[in-house]
Amino acid sequence: MAPPDDIEDLDPGLARERTRLAWTRTAIAFAAVGGAILKTSVAAGLIVAALSLVIWGLSRIIPDAGAGGRPRQLLLVAITVIAVSIVALGVVLLGSR
Amino acid sequence: MEDDDPPGDPAADGTPSGEPEPDARFTFANERTFLAWQRTALAFVVAGLAIVQLLPPFPGVPWGRHVLGVPLIALGAVIAGTGYRQWAHSQQALRRGEPLPRSVLPQILAVTITGMAIVAAIVLLLSAILPR
Numbered sequence: 001m002a003p004p005d006d007i008e009d010l011d012p013g014l015a016r017e018r019t020r021l022a023w024t025r026t027a028i029a030f031a032a033v034g035g036a037i038l039k040t041s042v043a044a045g046l047i048v049a050a051l052s053l054v055i056w057g058l059s060r061i062i063p064d065a066g067a068g069g070r071p072r073q074l075l076l077v078a079i080t081v082i083a084v085s086i087v088a089l090g091v092v093l094l095g096s097r
Numbered sequence: 098m099e100d101d102d103p104p105g106d107p108a109a110d111g112t113p114s115g116e117p118e119p120d121a122r123f124t125f126a127n128e129r130t131f132l133a134w135q136r137t138a139l140a141f142v143v144a145g146l147a148i149v150q151l152l153p154p155f156p157g158v159p160w161g162r163h164v165l166g167v168p169l170i171a172l173g174a175v176i177a178g179t180g181y182r183q184w185a186h187s188q189q190a191l192r193r194g195e196p197l198p199r200s201v202l203p204q205i206l207a208v209t210i211t212g213m214a215i216v217a218a219i220v221l222l223l224s225a226i227l228p229r
Contacts, residue, residue: 015125022132029139036146074131074184081138081177088142088170092149092163 023059026077027052033084040095044087051080119191127187134180134202138173145169157227161220165213172209176202 034049058073118124148166155161179202186198 015122019125019129019132022129026132026136026139029136033139033143033146036143036150039150070128071185071188074128075181077132077135078177078181081135081142082174084139085142085170085174085177088146088173089167092146092166092170 020059024056027056027059030055030080030084033088037088037091040091044091048084048087051084055080116192119188123191124188127184127191130187131180131184134176134183137206138176138180141169141173141176145173155220155224158220158224161224164220165217168209168213168216172205175205179205 030052031049034045034047034052036045037048038045055077058076145166145168148169149162152162183198183200183202190197
């Protein structure tokens with residue numbers, strides 16, 4: 001019997017696994033931004049770094065809604081990134097001197 | 098329709114009732130693309146922070162670091178918001194079996210990076226020309 005052309009026809013769970021890894025990478029990216037902000041503002045840096053746990057938790061606590069996506073969670077991630085950008089702008093414009 | 102969808106808001110995420118859910122693998126792939134754009138946005142934020150905080154001041158151009166760093170951080174916010182909009186549009190197209198919408202994010206990236214490269218070159222030239 002010939003193997004399927006797409007490995008995921010054999011194991012669709014790989015898509016779920018890759019998505020979980022993508023969430024983990026995103027959480028690590030938040031931690032990196034927090035570390036960068038720490039240099040100027042310890043409080044802001046710690047808050048942003050703590051957000052990495054929230055992002056990581058979003059992918060773990062909420063059941064995978066593979067059939068329909070999770071718009072609220074993704075919107076929360078986007079809003080969080082925008083908020084981090086605003087914090088970074090504040091740090092750069094107000095805290096660097 | 099799943100529980101996570103906001104009720105009565107089909108425009109926000111493209112989830113009008115009655116439309117079939119797409120293949121889960123497509124939904125996962127769309128989600129991973131969204132997350133990749135969010136990481137790209139965060140990378141721009143870190144780059145902007147690093148330019149302002151880590152680079153030594155440009156001789157003769159004291160505002161040079163901010164001119165380079167602030168737009169990068171702002172671009173991070175733009176990419177984050179546009180990335181979510183792109184995800185919603187793609188999800189809607191997947192549900193309806195329509196062709197995926199064209200993303201504007203690569204164009205935004207290309208134009209902004211080109212612009213920033215030009216600005217960086219100008220700042221460096223000014224730094225070399227202007228008296229300290």
